[in-house]
Structure formats: structure tokens, C-alpha cells
Amino acid sequence: xxxxxxxxxxxxxxxxxxxxxxxxxxxxxxxxxxxxxxxxxxxxxxxxxxxxxxxxxxxxxxxxxxxxxxxxxxxxxxxxxxxxxxxxxxxxxxxxxxxxxxxxxxxxxxxxxxxxxxxxxxxxxxxxxxxxxxxxxxxxxxxxxxxxxxxxxxxxxxxxxxxx
Numbered sequence: 001x002x003x004x005x006x007x008x009x010x011x012x013x014x015x016x017x018x019x020x021x022x023x024x025x026x027x028x029x030x031x032x033x034x035x036x037x038x039x040x041x042x043x044x045x046x047x048x049x050x051x052x053x054x055x056x057x058x059x060x061x062x063x064x065x066x067x068x069x070x071x072x073x074x075x076x077x078x079x080x081x082x083x084x085x086x087x088x089x090x091x092x093x094x095x096x097x098x099x100x101x102x103x104x105x106x107x108x109x110x111x112x113x114x115x116x117x118x119x120x121x122x123x124x125x126x127x128x129x130x131x132x133x134x135x136x137x138x139x140x141x142x143x144x145x146x147x148x149x150x151x152x153x154x155x156x157x158x159x160x161x162x163x164x
Contacts, residue, residue: 030055032150034157036064044160046153048134048145057136057145058113062120062161069161071099073114075106077141082112089137090118092147095127114138120161129154 029050037043042064049056058073073088080086082105090097101116118124128134129151136143147154 030057030145032145032147032153034153036160042160044157046157057143060118060157062157064160065164066161067120067163069118069120071101071114071116071118073136073138073143075109075111075141076103076114076138078111080112080139080141082106086114086138088114088116090124091135091137092124092127092131092133095124095131097122097124120158120163125154125158
């Protein structure tokens with residue numbers, strides 16, 4: 001396995017581990033966090049969850065300065081089937097973006113996770129930085145994440161991901 005593919009697999013594992021959560025898990029303690037892994041190639045992460053636990057809605061990651069981010073949502077619903085194409089709708093107030101992606105297995109949760117690509121300059125990030133709540137809809141699954149106090153972390157993430 002090449003170093004780049006090993007890092008990609010490692011990033012997917014980190015996001016998957018961060019993304020495992022019980023549907024009934026209380027959202028208390030969930031926060032937005034930003035981190036930058038300086039390995040080669042550098043990667044940036046923006047996640048919403050309880051630090052150092054597996055209680056997470058999900059988040060975004062990117063290879064630094066690639067211009068593209070990956071959205072990972074930990075859980076969808078029981079009507080979704082892993083391996084199928086799906087669309088996530090991200091909404092903040094009147095701002096909305098549709099993210100094409102796929103449903104991936106999540107055996108621990110018993111429902112699929114979602115993974116799709118979002119441009120680092122998508123207007124949804126600006127809306128998240130100034131908005132109150134992010135609403136994520138995938139099929140019949142609708143989840144929310146308050147954005148209070150997240151603007152600086154979102155800005156750092158976008159800065160790390162956008163093309164230079």
C-alpha cells in the first residue's frame with residue numbers, strides 16, 4: 001500500500017471511529033473541533049461530537065489545499081441500504097447545498113453512514129460560520145448541530161482545505 005493510500009485509509013478510519021454513535025445518544029457535550037494533521041500529505045478535520053468518545057454526528061476532512069472536502073455522517077436511518085447512492089442536504093437558514101455520495105456500512109450502528117464530496121469553497125461553509133444550526137437530511141434521516149462558537153473552527157478548516 002502506498003504512503004498516500006495508507007494515509008487515506010487511515011483518515012477514513014479516524015473519521016469512521018469518530019463517527020460511530022448511538023441514535024439515542026444525548027448531544028450533551030458535543031462540540032465542533034478542528035484539527036490539522038501535519039503528516040504528508042497534511043489533512044484537516046472538522047468534526048461535531050464529544051471529544052475522545054465515539055459520540056459524533058460526523059464531520060468533514062480534506063487533504064490540505066486540495067480544494068475538496070469529504071463529508072462523513074455517522075448514521076442515516078434503517079430505510080437506507082449500504083452501497084447505494086444517496087444525497088445529503090446540508091442547510092443553514094436559507095442556505096442549502098446538496099451533496100452527492102454513497103451509503104457505507106456501519107455495523108456498530110446497524111444503519112449506514114454517508115460519505116460525499118463538497119468543494120472547499122461551497123457557500124454552505126460561509127453559512128455555517130455565520131448561522132445558528134446545521135441541518136443534515138439524508139433520506140428519512142434528519143439531524144442537527146448547533147453552530148454557536150464554531151465560526152473560527154470552520155474558517156480554519158476552509159482555509160486549510162482551499163486551493164492555494
